[in-house]
Amino acid sequence: MTIMSSTRQTYDKALEDLQREILRLGSLVEAAIDEAVHSLAKQDAKLAQRVIDGDEAIDNLKREIEDKCMILIATQQPIAKDLRRIGTAFGIITDLERMGDHATDIAKITLRLANEPLIKPLIDIPRMAKLAQNMVRSVLDSYVNADIELAQKACSKDDEIDHLYRQVFDELLEIMQRDPRTVVQGTHLLLVARYLERIADHATNIGEGVLYLETGERKDLNL
């Protein structure tokens, strides 16, 4: 964000701070997703617990940013792009916070499954996770750099994730049908895939927010 003006320096600085805080939230969430999926693949309960414990910091930062947005509205009466920037900020932090919750959900499943052998080697789930993380990273980059093209490109990855989700779904269904003893773990792994799919949807929302912020246009990037 490059805002140059002589008339509203305090305000501009506050908007820049806001963006920096959002990025800080973004990197906490990115790390949480990464560690959650890692903890599952490596059946690392300690790492999973760290993700779960870290969610509070994400929630707190989200609330802090929300308060800053409210104060900016109350004191600066933002309009036009400034208003879109703050409106978009509310959306982005909500999406990020939800992603953080899903990371926690995945970490909790890690704890449940930590002491039993996995019913299948995890291949597609880490692949989904990688794609979802890339999406999150890219939409946040597009936000910082006001890069609409990148936002659109990032969101187009959602299809691949949906495709992988269906693949995981079918595969797990088959395993569970063959051997009912796998149902408990299979269901949990299904949930993990579902959470990753949701994370990608939240990333898409952020991409749409960036598009709205920069152009004022509403466009569905999740086709």
Place this chain on the structure above:
Amino acid sequence: MQENKKIAVENLNLYYGEHQALIDINVDLKEQKITALIGPSGCGKSTFLRVLNRMNDLIDGVRIAGKVTVDGEDIYDNNMDVVSLRKKVGMVFQRPNPFPMSIYDNIAYGPRIHGIKKKQVLDELVERSLQQSALWDEVKDRLNKPALGLSGGQQQRLCIARLLAVEPDVLLMDEPTSALDPISTLKVEELIHELKNTYTIVIVTHNMQQAARVSDYTAYFLTGELVEFDHTEQIFTRPRDQRTEDYITGRFG
């Protein structure tokens, strides 16, 4: 709802001597809508407002080219009766300017000039105008007291009532709340909102939030040009012109 144009401005150019104050203005102002004119000092917005009821005629060296119609009638036509134009297109000024007479006589002044003598008719007009300007309840027991004893906000609503008493179609308001406190300002804004049901309103304001609150359309003027004209919602959420954006978000100059 069908939106009819009340005022049409075509290729308007206005000069104060050598200085061109308005450049190629083309715009239609809609009936029973509120249009806010915004822009920095000297941008031409007040000049434009005064074009609409020929208030600039009084200034030496003013030259106007182009066409301005109200209800399809060319107001700069040689046959135009300026007095009846100003009855139809009335103006409220920055500072409330009640006459040094009673509240009642302030309101009855215009109708009397236009030939209404019967007390009953005048009484009705006075009450209706004060009702319309949301002042009746506050002054009904002291109609014969001096208007100058009212508060600033009341005085401005009295001036609006005085205008309504001559039954205009169009109300021009030149920063009507700039001399009022916040509560009086909001009362006048509420009033403006009510009046929209009956009148076409054009308001000049330096208060961006006021333009956003009260108007349906916003026109942004800069150095004599109409930079952008659009629905107020559009202007204040996603203006098309960067110059508009810079001005309304306070990154001007």
